[in-house]
Amino acid sequence: MKNKTLFSLFSFLFFLETNAQCAMCRAVLESGEGQTVAEGINEGIVYLMAVPYILVGGIAYFIYKKYSKLKK
Known part of the structure; x- marks a missing residue:
């Protein structure tokens, strides 16, 4: 799970080219x-x-993590 999160974060942040203007x-x-x-x-x-x-x-991840612990 941790590897998936890191991979998705890095793939989101490292686009080849972005035009935001x-x-x-x-x-x-x-x-x-x-x-x-x-x-x-x-x-x-x-x-x-x-x-x-x-x-x-x-913030959404930490809220999800907290509620998933409460359900178990």
Whole structure:
């Protein structure tokens, strides 16, 4: 069970390529000279998007674990 959880967590976090910018942000950032700013903004958006899902998933896991112990 522990291996499945770790595998699913790592496979969720390590996508090959994710594009999290809205169309307006992407147009403004791509019109600039350097692409490093656009990549940095994109990585920041993905990070901010992933953290709440990980926290909610962790809380749900601990609640499930607690209730499964109570049923036994």
